[in-house]
């Protein structure tokens with residue numbers, strides 16, 4: 237069945253008519269006391285990780301600049317780029333949920349910095365992500381579907397260098413700076429925040445213009461390698477882990493076990509990704525902070541499909557499905573549940589509408 | 590005229606916790622804060638009508654379980670988006686170990 241991912245097109249109406257825009261999502265039953273403990277906030281883990289992240293960025297950038305123009309600077313730029321273009325995505329995500337830190341202003345501060353690095357307006361993306369949680373992988377409703385069907389392999393792959401996201405981010409920034417919103421944004425952002433979006437875009441454009449000017453004046457790539465370009469050359473880790481979140485799984489279903497994937501990852505990726513590899517758990521219980529997701533994972537294991545054992549194993553499972561989805565957009569994975577699990581809650585299907 | 594309705598036992602709610610309270614066709618939450626104050630607000634978040642019974646109570650605030658909007662339970666005021674509208678609040682009193690709500 238064809239899919240129209242626009243938020244203002246026929247599938248947007250079809251999703252509403254089919255009863256897919258609802259609160260009737262499946263949730264694994266968890267004792268309230270246990271859930272309260274899992275939701276409990278702390279500052280310490282995120283302060284530690286934030287000092288480590290920004291400390292590493294300063295050190296890596298310092299070494300890279302010191303080694304310029306030698307090619308030996310390249311690995312340090314690449315490592316810096318991953319922290320800028322990928323780790324900032326997970327910081328945007330966790331701080332946007334307000335779960336990373338217990339102290340609100342700390343969430344806000346890191347959120348604003350991460351939004352700048354990722355070229356995501358703080359208000360638009362707050363609401364876009366709220367919609368992603370309300371209507372996860374519901375076609376015509378979810379603005380954050382990374383892999384659309386039928387899959388256009390070249391377009392999807394080009395985003396490994398930010399070639400889809402960055403032009404889109406810049407286009408939105410320019411439109412916002414001119415005092416306008418895009419039609420899709422008008423479907424999910426509260427109008428009261430439009431002026432803040434316009435002001436943010438103007439400030440950001442000024443920062444980027446200053447960066448380019450500095451690079452030209454000093455005839456140096458360094459300002460651009462520090463600000464802006466890492467969003468291109470360092471986003472590959474975010475894109476790879478982002479594909480695993482929902483790629484090759486079901487759409488238009490009301491059960492996160494059907495449309496999201498949990499993958500065991502190495503400690504470096506988990507630091508960059510801030511534990512979002514526990515993605516089914518995160519979608520089902522978004523108030524649980526990243527540092528308690530491993531515990532939530534153990535609590536939910538009886539009710540969830542088996543997690544993927546590693547990044548390569550998850551790609552080995554997903555890529556053949558994506559390849560087939562180039563011509564067969566309805567094809568998807570449906571993973572078996574353990575005997576102890578409650579059955580899948582498919583909900584009404586858009587095709588029934 | 591508003592009536593005082595017997596909603597629950599004070600001990601039904603743990604410290605910094607919340608329970609659902611349905612009355613007629615309406616739904617509410619009763620919140621107990623860290624200092625044993627009790628509050629009653631509308632049960633549904635003003636953002637997308639998600640029930641607050643699964644929310645997180647910190648001191649006298651409640652955080653919506655869906656998108657983390659935080660509301661002050663004593664005034665109903667929304668403190669963080671995406672919700673933009675305040676919650677309705679209702680007077681409460683505790684007598685003989687029971688929580689009463691004026692509806």
Ligand code: FES
Nearest residue numbers: 634636637653656
């Ligand atoms: S439903 Fe409560 S914040 Fe969105």
